[in-house]
Amino acid sequence: MTASLSETESQKVAVATADGEMPAHLWLPASGTGPGLVMLQEIFGVSDYIKSRSADLAALGYVVLAPELYWRLGSPTVDESAPDVLQQAIQLAGQLDWDTAVSDAVAATSALRGRHEVVGGVGVIGFCFGGGLAFNTAAVTEVDVLVSYYGSALGGLVDLAGQVKAPSLHHFGRADPYIDRLTQNRIEAAVMARPGNRFETYEGASHAFDNPNPAFHHAEASDAAWRVTTEFLAENLPCG
Numbered sequence: 001m002t003a004s005l006s007e008t009e010s011q012k013v014a015v016a017t018a019d020g021e022m023p024a025h026l027w028l029p030a031s032g033t034g035p036g037l038v039m040l041q042e043i044f045g046v047s048d049y050i051k052s053r054s055a056d057l058a059a060l061g062y063v064v065l066a067p068e069l070y071w072r073l074g075s076p077t078v079d080e081s082a083p084d085v086l087q088q089a090i091q092l093a094g095q096l097d098w099d100t101a102v103s104d105a106v107a108a109t110s111a112l113r114g115r116h117e118v119v120g121g122v123g124v125i126g127f128c129f130g131g132g133l134a135f136n137t138a139a140v141t142e143v144d145v146l147v148s149y150y151g152s153a154l155g156g157l158v159d160l161a162g163q164v165k166a167p168s169l170h171h172f173g174r175a176d177p178y179i180d181r182l183t184q185n186r187i188e189a190a191v192m193a194r195p196g197n198r199f200e201t202y203e204g205a206s207h208a209f210d211n212p213n214p215a216f217h218h219a220e221a222s223d224a225a226w227r228v229t230t231e232f233l234a235e236n237l238p239c240g
Contacts, residue, residue, distance in 0.1 A: 015111045024067040027058035035120035035237045036112040039066040040130030043089040044078045049211050061239030063117045067108040069101055093129055105137040123237050128152050139163040145236040150207055155183040161190035169198045169232045171225045173205030
């Protein structure tokens, strides 16, 4: 089931951090309550795509919180229609301190777990930059499930795999120019050492294949990965 933004609108909320309040977006399911998912953004920020995927998850029954991880930079937006959108996003992401971003993601996870609308566990899901951040977050704080799409930092984080206790699902496109097969294989060996984890690959799919931007999108891989994601969440963080 796919929800449009008009069907599942978000509300603006704030997440307390040691340095002030981080803006975030909250989606509620039709029931008003459910398990929680922290949605961690691509390098493009909390884009229309990230909002759409958050709405999709809310339509499935989850309470979804997407923190604006660029808030320390003034919450800039990336023009997704600009020819240099990738360069804009890379420049922004390069200004973030990784450890501080992890701390902000942990704060968002704690804040979501404390909301009265959350009934059940809390998981993390991330795409690209957020995929690696979700993995690191799951390694340093308790979560109930982890879903990572082509986590761009995962190659440098494999030593944390033993600290991730939650069941995890990882998606990678085999034609990803940023995360080559050798790196993917190394990540797979690390995460699959723990029972209950899944590692899925998609031939012909590049990086960011779930993003509907024509420069990245691989429809077949996107549909297949989303089916696996919803099944994995239903098994490990069920609604109702």
